[in-house]
Ligand SMILES: CC(=O)N[C@H]1[C@@H](OP(=O)(O)OP(=O)(O)OC[C@H]2O[C@@H](n3ccc(=O)[nH]c3=O)[C@H](O)[C@@H]2O)O[C@H](CO)[C@@H](O)[C@@H]1O[C@H](C)C(=O)N[C@@H](C)C(=O)N[C@H](CCC(=O)O)C(=O)O
């Protein structure tokens with residue numbers, strides 16, 4: 110059993126900043142003396158406080174952060190920033206207190222001030238959308254490297270600073286963490302930063318205090334309706350990215366109908382891109398070849414200028430993601446021809462757990478994927494079908510304690526587009542895994558095309574069973590776990606790697 114928490118990256122040589130300066134800069138109220146108090150960092154988690162930190166007490170769904178002020182002080186926090194309720198809770202902490210109406214809303218600007226991240230920032234690119242954020246971000250990083258830049262990256266899977274890589278916790282870190290990360294990137298002379306931005310991050314002030322040069326919207330489809338009342342509210346959460354307070358210019362994919370809505374409502378200038386045949390956009394993607402190893406495409410923009418390249422990933426949706434990345438760089442000021450030259454031999458990007466092929470030359474092709482929405486299933490299954498000469502076999506389970514309203518549709522799409530469907534478990538969290546499987550099976554029954562259906566639990570057994578069904582020419586798509594190295598079972602992170610399990614199953618079946 111494990112409760113491994115990935116590390117948080119911060120500057121190694123932070124500058125000390127006078128708290129009195131913060132109070133006068135933002136005209137804040139305070140209690141207790143700030144004379145000589147200097148801060149070198151900022152955090153909203155008491156268990157991550159480092160000596161010299163400003164601890165920010167945020168009221169949360171479970172607790173008020175300020176109630177941990179004593180712990181924070183014992184770990185070396187020098188002051189507390191919180192709201193009036195938090196100040197009451199922390200009255201005995203002995204820390205000087207800076208008062209704000211909303212600590213979460215203040216966190217971005219204050220973190221930018223502490224780490225001075227708005228002084229000579231690097232080129233800053235942000236990607237949002239339901240699916241494709243991580244993929245587009247990795248592809249952007251890959252192209253920027255091929256253009257010769259030192260890059261930084263923050264995604265659901267990993268955070269990168271040049272060649273340094275750590276596993277991520279949240280998709281988009283809290284503002285204090287993200288500004289610390291940006292400051293650490295500056296120490297490594299990073300020239301271009303790519304940030305994956307979730308709807309939750311936009312709703313919860315996590316990217317406040319960051320001036321994005323270019324932001325992109327990939328698509329919107331059913332997901333996260335546990336966090337948002339309906340699709341309209343989910344859309345509104347993404348739309349706020351397209352505002353002059355956040356970004357200079359935008360790139361919008363018209364591949365989902367919500368793209369047009371972003372274009373109409375955007376408050377910054379945007380350009381458009383589509384991979385849908387016959388659709389109208391300023392930039393158009395034409396698929397040249399789809400194989401089990403790569404997808405090649407032509408991207409044509411204004412004045413019919415075009416480039417041809419490929420992504421080492423399967424499916425037209427990955428070419429669409431790559432096109433969004435290229436257009437973002439054009440909008441950022443790179444010449445299309447220079448980009449085309451840098452990637453003429455193909456885009457060099459390795460995406461952990463995004464339709465990642467884990468099989469070798471013999472036996473079935475096996476892909477491990479992070480897809481966990483009906484639209485992601487549709488796109489990846491369609492891609493797999495394109496080059497599969499035998500049967501398409503799908504294995505998946507659904508997240509517990511997350512949007513349950515998408516489960517029927519996940520089951521339906523999976524059955525509709527596969528020949529054999531194996532339903533298993535994913536992260537049950539505090540839900541009963543058998544009941545999650547039942548809902549998925551109900552969904553599968555709604556499909557017009559019924560795949561041969563199996564139910565196998567736990568996933569360790571399910572992948573072995575699935576491989577035992579497969580033959581040369583077949584493809585297996587295992588959707589859900591992607592890059593992740595644990596399963597959340599009743600709040601405990603149990604070590605688990607779908608990629609390793611799939612490789613083991615293939616080896617034991619004699620396909621290694
Ligand atoms: C719903 C949501 O976003 N919740 C976030 C929120 O939790 P919360 O309001 O429940 O916090 P809380 O537990 O009440 O604690 C309040 C405050 O006290 C602090 N605290 C708490 C305990 C303690 O001992 N010491 C301490 O300082 C906490 O750090 C926090 O600042 O603040 C916490 C502290 O930063 C986050 O870890 C937590 O994210 C949770 C883990 C989460 O799962 N978020 C998901 C929904 C999320 O944000 N997902 C998106 C998108 C993913 C996707 O695209 O699929 C993402 O960007 O990751």
Ligand SMILES: Nc1ncnc2c1ncn2[C@@H]1O[C@H](COP(=O)(O)OP(=O)(O)OP(=O)(O)O)[C@@H](O)[C@H]1O
Pocket residue numbers: 238239240241242243244245265280305307327328426427429430462463464478479480481484485486488489
């Ligand atoms: N443009 C796209 N359209 C539809 N589906 C996509 C697209 N790009 C990727 N996918 C599918 O969605 C899955 C998740 O992709 P990716 O991790 O890039 O998305 P994400 O937006 O970062 O997801 P998350 O919000 O869960 O981190 C992929 O593994 C693939 O199945």
